[in-house]
Amino acid sequence: xRTGLSLLMLVAFLSSFALSAGDPGFDDLAKTPPMxxxxxxxxxxxxxxxxxxxxxxxxxxxxxxxxxxSYVVIDDCWQVSRDAQGNIVADAARFPSGMKALADYVHxxxxxxxxxxxxxxxxxxxxxxxxxxxxKDAKQYAAWxxxxxxxxxxxxxxxxxxTAYTQMSRAxxxxxxPIVFSIxxxxxxxxxxxxxxxxxxxxxxxxIQDCWxxxxxxxxxxxxxxxxxxxxxxxxxxxxHWNDPDMLEVGNGHxxxxxxxxxxxFWCLLAAPLMxxxxxxxxxxxxxxxxxNKEVIAVDQDSLGMQxxxxxxxxxVEVWMKPLSGTARAVILFNRGSVPAPISVSWEQxxxxxxxxxxxxxxxAKKDLGPFKSRYTATVKPHDxxxxxxx
Numbered sequence: 001x002r003t004g005l006s007l008l009m010l011v012a013f014l015s016s017f018a019l020s021a022g023d024p025g026f027d028d029l030a031k032t033p034p035m036x037x038x039x040x041x042x043x044x045x046x047x048x049x050x051x052x053x054x055x056x057x058x059x060x061x062x063x064x065x066x067x068x069x070s071y072v073v074i075d076d077c078w079q080v081s082r083d084a085q086g087n088i089v090a091d092a093a094r095f096p097s098g099m100k101a102l103a104d105y106v107h108x109x110x111x112x113x114x115x116x117x118x119x120x121x122x123x124x125x126x127x128x129x130x131x132x133x134x135x136k137d138a139k140q141y142a143a144w145x146x147x148x149x150x151x152x153x154x155x156x157x158x159x160x161x162x163t164a165y166t167q168m169s170r171a172x173x174x175x176x177x178p179i180v181f182s183i184x185x186x187x188x189x190x191x192x193x194x195x196x197x198x199x200x201x202x203x204x205x206x207x208i209q210d211c212w213x214x215x216x217x218x219x220x221x222x223x224x225x226x227x228x229x230x231x232x233x234x235x236x237x238x239x240x241h242w243n244d245p246d247m248l249e250v251g252n253g254h255x256x257x258x259x260x261x262x263x264x265x266f267w268c269l270l271a272a273p274l275m276x277x278x279x280x281x282x283x284x285x286x287x288x289x290x291x292x293n294k295e296v297i298a299v300d301q302d303s304l305g306m307q308x309x310x311x312x313x314x315x316x317v318e319v320w321m322k323p324l325s326g327t328a329r330a331v332i333l334f335n336r337g338s339v340p341a342p343i344s345v346s347w348e349q350x351x352x353x354x355x356x357x358x359x360x361x362x363x364x365a366k367k368d369l370g371p372f373k374s375r376y377t378a379t380v381k382p383h384d385x386x387x388x389x390x391x
Contacts, residue, residue, distance in 0.1 A: 025178045026169075030200035031239045032301045033273045034148065034180055036071025036114065037064075038247050041210070041277030045077035045125055048094040049102055056109045058280035065110060067292045068301060069276065071148045071180075072106050073114030076125045086136055088117075088128060103145035114148030114180075115141060119164040120155030129155055130168065138171035138179075146179055151199075153185040161189045162198070169198045182244065182273075186219065187229070192236035192243060201242040201273050205229050208246035210254040212383060223255070223263050224336055230270050230307075237271050237307035244273050251278030251287035258384035261364065262334065264290050265385045268300035269308035269322045269332050295363045296387060299330040308332070311349040317341050317380070321350045324389075330363075331388040335380035343386070344377040350390065363387040 037055060039047050056072050059065050078099075081089045090099050103113040117137060118129035130137045130151075141149060151168055153161065165183050172179045183195050183202035191202035205226045206219035214222040226245045237243045248267065250260045267274060276291060283291070299322060308322030308330065316337030322330040329350045333343040347354055360369040360376055364387055369376075378386045 026173050026181075027197070027240060029178055029180050029240065030242065032303070032305065033242050033271055034071055034182075034201065035069045035274040035297075035301075036073060036112070036148070037069065037276045037280060038073040038075055038114070038150070040075035041208070041247055041249055042252055042279050044075075047074055047077055049097055052102055053105055055280050056106045056111055058283070059111060060109050062280060062283050062288060063292055064276070064280065067294055068297055069274070071112045071114045071275070073116070073148055073150060073275065075116045075150065076118075076123050076152070077127060078115070079117075079123075079127045082128055082133070086133055088130075088133070088137055088140055099144045099146075107145060112147035113145060114150065115144075115146050116150045116152065118152040118154050118156075119159065119161075119168065119185075120153065120157075122155040124152055124154035126155075131156075131159070131164075134168045134171040135174070138168065138175040141172075141179060142175035142177035146177070148180040148182065150182040150184055153188075161185050161191070162194050165191075165195065165198050184244075192233055196236075196241040200240060201244040204233060204243045204245055208249055210249040210252045212255055212259050223249075223259065227266050230266075231310045234307040234309040237305070239303075239305040242271060242273060243307060245270060247273075247275040247277040248291075249277055250290055251276070251283065256383065257286050257290075258381055260287070260290055262383060262385045264293075265296060265332055265364075265387045266320075266334075268296050269320055269330055269387075271300060271302075271305060271307040271322070274300055293364070295361075295366065295389070299324065299363070299387075299389075302330075312345070314343075317343045319343065319345045319349060321345075323351070326391075328389055328391045331390055333378055333380050333386040333388070335382055335384055338382050340379050340381050342377055342379050344375050345388075345390075346375040347373075352390070359391045361389045361391075363389055 080091045106113040120129045121131050122129045181199040183199040186206050187204040195202045206221050209220045211222040233243045302324045304325040306323050311321045312319035318334040320332040335341050357371045
């Protein structure tokens with residue numbers, strides 16, 4: 001099993017080398033997990049030029065841009081057809097100024113512009129896909145000023161994921177503009193084994209749902225299910241190649257503040273892309289406090305680029321740890337249970353000497369807790385976390 005995994009990783013490396021030859025720009029992108037906003041979770045197909053402009057305005061006005069969020073990404077339903085030359089056509093009723101003008105507007109705010117397509121003949125909402133038009137679409141996106149492409153996996157009968165995504169990756173590299181490539185095949189073919197060098201991030205799960213513990217027959221899943229699926233994937237993430245547990249649901253209204261705090265904390269500990277999925281024009285103070293916590297965001301954006309992992313599993317209570325640059329650790333004390341519970345982290349669990357004196361900071365309370373030796377214990381509310389920086 002270990003030999004087979006090593007061979008798979010070697011093949012991925014050689015594929016990455018072949019793709020990147022002569023094009024260092026593509027591989028210089030996404031050295032930290034991308035941060036931004038995507039339209040799907042809140043608005044689904046109800047996208048428009050007005051929505052995107054107002055969202056870009058809100059990203060600046062709320063302080064999200066200053067906190068590091070930069071990409072404004074339109075998901076499915078912006079496209080309606082192809083013209084006689086095969087060029088993709090945007091919905092003129094919803095986007096009357098056209099995509100180039102919209103990208104220019106987003107760029108004028110100091111932000112970056114993202115778009116969506118699909119590796120199949122049609123998108124998940126039955127709009128034109130990119131199969132057979134990869135080079136034409138990549139060139140069109142580059143001409144419009146696109147900075148980010150989310151590439152889905154609907155209507156792909158008979159296609160091979162690695163072949164299809166590599167084809168679009170090559171087209172993007174040749175298009176003459178640096179475009180972050182987000183692979184979205186829901187983790188079905190273990191993209192963490194083949195996608196480094198093909199894309200910059202890849203989905204690891206089915207679509208997230210705005211709930212703590214639920215699932216949908218078509219593959220949608222709640223927060224804790226997605227968290228559980230990340231536990232063994234930490235070896236595969238790093239600068240320029242990230243595991244993506246899907247976009248954020250923070251602020252969409254169906255979880256509690258504690259659950260959203262746990263959601264955001266885990267995405268940061270997991271070095272996940274932070275793509276907000278709520279209505280930024282209506283940020284409540286409670287949600288703004290979560291999305292704009294710069295100390296928690298710093299864990300996600302740490303230059304070491306390591307994904308966190310579980311170091312203790314006590315059933316309803318868990319401890320997760322992410323090494324940070326220097327000698328620091330980020331730690332989550334996680335209570336997935338229904339009653340408050342004391343949770344301890346020992347220095348041995350996080351790779352510190354048992355007698356070491358460590359300074360601890362609570363990243364949500366924004367408070368230094370002082371030096372501790374050997375371990376630290378906190379009582380954690382149900383469906384909540386305590387997030388620490390241990391130095």
